[in-house]
Amino acid sequence: MNAAGSRRALLIGASEGGPGCIRFAVNHPDRLIGLVLWGSLAKGSRAPDYPFALTVAQYDLWKQRLLAGWGGPAEIQTFAPSLAADRQAQSWWAGLLRAASSPGAVAGLLEALRDTDVRHLLAKVSARTMVLHRSGDRAVRVEAGRFLAAKIPDARFVEVAGDDHWFWVGDQQPLLDSISAFARGS
DSSP states (O other): EEEEEEESSSEEEEGGHHHHHHHHHHHGGEEEEEEEEEOOBBBOOOBBBBSSOOOOHHHHHHHHHHHHTBBBBBTHHOOOOGTTTOHHHHHHHHHHHHHHHOOHHHHHHHHHHOOOOOOOOOGGSOOOOEEEEETSSSSSOOOHHHHHHSSTTEEEEEEESOOOSSSTTTTOOHHHHHHHHHHOOO
């Protein structure tokens, strides 16, 4: 932000980017005009008080399945079920995976996400916050979004229809409208 000359910003944390944005919001509240969390979560794996994530064993099996399909459209049906049968989307996703990282590097990233836990920070978020989540999200269950909104003081929860995790797939207008209204302060 300093390099860009930005004093304050609206921070948007999508999916696994949410926990880092939550940390930023707690550590630098004066730098934010607001926080938007899209399809995000507070903890990467299940706990007795966080029952809507995969268990560590389930997560590790999912990670193995994702890595076994690396180079192809691995797990597109989880992230974008509405595009799972679309050959062009499959090709794009497979190419993106190959270009983005190696399976070994992604394994480390996925393990870090599995072990992520920012639940202890949620009550400390003082920035205006909106949590957006699709009702049928297969990658991060909607209950994870509801949990964020319930634990962050005065957070607003917006549930939108759809099954896709990626915000650029499916009906984007409700998301864009909600973020635009939030940014304007309405």
